[in-house]
Amino acid sequence: MHATTLRVAGGLDKTVVELADSHTHLDLINDASIVSDAVKFGVSTIITDGVDTRSNARALELSDGKHVFAALGVDPQHAVGMGPDELAFNIGIIHGNASRIVAIGEIGLEYVPPSSPAAIKKQKAVFTRFIELAMRLGLPVSVHARGAISDVIAILEESGMQKVHLHFFEGDVIQARAAERLGFMISIPPLESNKRKRVVRDVSLDRLMAETDSPVVGKTPRDVERSIRLIAEAKGLSFEKVAEAVTANTKKFFNIHGEKGFMRY
Numbered sequence: 001m002h003a004t005t006l007r008v009a010g011g012l013d014k015t016v017v018e019l020a021d022s023h024t025h026l027d028l029i030n031d032a033s034i035v036s037d038a039v040k041f042g043v044s045t046i047i048t049d050g051v052d053t054r055s056n057a058r059a060l061e062l063s064d065g066k067h068v069f070a071a072l073g074v075d076p077q078h079a080v081g082m083g084p085d086e087l088a089f090n091i092g093i094i095h096g097n098a099s100r101i102v103a104i105g106e107i108g109l110e111y112v113p114p115s116s117p118a119a120i121k122k123q124k125a126v127f128t129r130f131i132e133l134a135m136r137l138g139l140p141v142s143v144h145a146r147g148a149i150s151d152v153i154a155i156l157e158e159s160g161m162q163k164v165h166l167h168f169f170e171g172d173v174i175q176a177r178a179a180e181r182l183g184f185m186i187s188i189p190p191l192e193s194n195k196r197k198r199v200v201r202d203v204s205l206d207r208l209m210a211e212t213d214s215p216v217v218g219k220t221p222r223d224v225e226r227s228i229r230l231i232a233e234a235k236g237l238s239f240e241k242v243a244e245a246v247t248a249n250t251k252k253f254f255n256i257h258g259e260k261g262f263m264r265y
């Protein structure tokens with residue numbers, strides 16, 4: 001591991017080991033220098049998530065097996081309108097690249113705004129299909145659960161899936177404890193809320209990861225610094241200690257040890 005000098009808010013230069021962004025959408029950031037900028041800043045591990053056919057292909061192209069790692073999936077919004085052939089095509093891409101990707105994601109449920117019963121049924125069918133695929137391939141899952149955290153936890157618990165990353169955690173302390181009891185990981189975006197602060201305070205540091213969900217919430221993976229600062233403040237720990245812990249958690253969860261082979265599509 002190499003030390004990187006990172007300028008944190010407040011103007012102090014602090015030496016941290018390295019940072020990791022556990023959930024981003026690099027395909028939506030139209031800037032070729034984004035990865036080198038992030039790496040220079042200290043964000044040396046970036047997980048980019050696909051949500052549909054196009055972004056899955058792009059995630060594979062962007063992954064370099066060194067700093068950028070791909071998770072492939074179909075998110076709930078795209079699951080609703082996706083026909084069986086396109087779904088099978090995406091499952092085929094995952095099968096064909098199973099040794100080169102680090103997770104199946106983004107998958108999950110989305111209830112905001114409220115979906116029709118038919119749409120929820122379709123979301124659940126696709127979510128379950130990807131959980132089964134992940135279990136068969138021995139891959140972890142990165143899960144979206146907006147407004148749907150209870151259903152997501154119930155479905156995952158029933159499936160027996162254990163390597164679970166609940167991205168952009170929006171549940172309360174009770175739901176966080178349920179996730180923790182099941183051995184799930186929770187990731188924290190660079191967005192402050194009192195509810196999330198209570199969750200961060202309550203959950204063990206070894207269950208936490210940091211993310212940006214950029215460009216949707218953070219602008220770029222560099223904003224993972226803000227997510228880590230929120231965790232540090234809520235827990236009353238130093239930035240360095242939290243950075244080191246959540247980076248190690250991320251690499252362990254996604255099974256990243258050194259370099260992986262380049263992705264092929």
Ligand SMILES: [Zn+2]
Pocket residue numbers: 023024025049106213
């Ligand atoms: Zn996302």
